[in-house]
Amino acid sequence: MIELWGRPNAYNVQKALWILRELGLEFIHYDVGSRRGDLDTPEFLALNPHGRIPVIRDNDAVVWESNSIVRYLAARYDPVTLWPPEPLARSCAERWMDWELDKLQPDFIDLFWGFYRTPAQSRDYHLIDAARQKCARHFRQLDRHLEQQPFVAGESFTMGDIPCGICLYRYFEMGLDVEKPAGVMQWYGRLSQREAYRNTIMTPFDELKGRVDF
């Protein structure tokens, strides 16, 4: 049986939840986070020495780092479609996953924390606007890529869509006026047709509003 540690409203935990549901796998979910001191315990640090979520355990195998969890579950449980077996197609999925970690996520987190998670009276609108412009640039790049194909790694949905697709719902629904490039919007429409996406990502997040702790 697979076990997953991590609060379900956390950005990186949602990657693990989404792929577990995409794969239709049964799992035990422990709703843990640093707010309650759960991530500093010796038991949790033995699972992930970095004290971060998500973490999964699949029988005896422990995996941390959200994109590595996505890669592991795709390769282990669907090495035909979610994990593209052809090296070049797989590298396309992986390079956008790496790009998400390196570029999109840091700027999206700056935007989400700067605007949504910061109480209105404490917001720094210079920082928010800089992050909004960086995110717009990232989504224009992704848009140019998606003009050529319906999904990140080609004609069908793969693990490559998961990290890049995580932030779309919050990006469009958090109450900021943001650019909506046509190719990204069509891709968002395709993701929204997936039950696992709707049940995991398109979920209310107002409990995070104005909350600067985890």
Ligand SMILES: N[C@@H](CCC(=O)N[C@@H](CS)C(=O)NCC(=O)O)C(=O)O
């Ligand atoms: N690069 C790591 C980042 C892990 C990370 O920072 N996770 C956040 C949640 S998104 C966390 O552990 N925060 C503490 C908490 O939520 O209590 C990954 O992708 O798994």
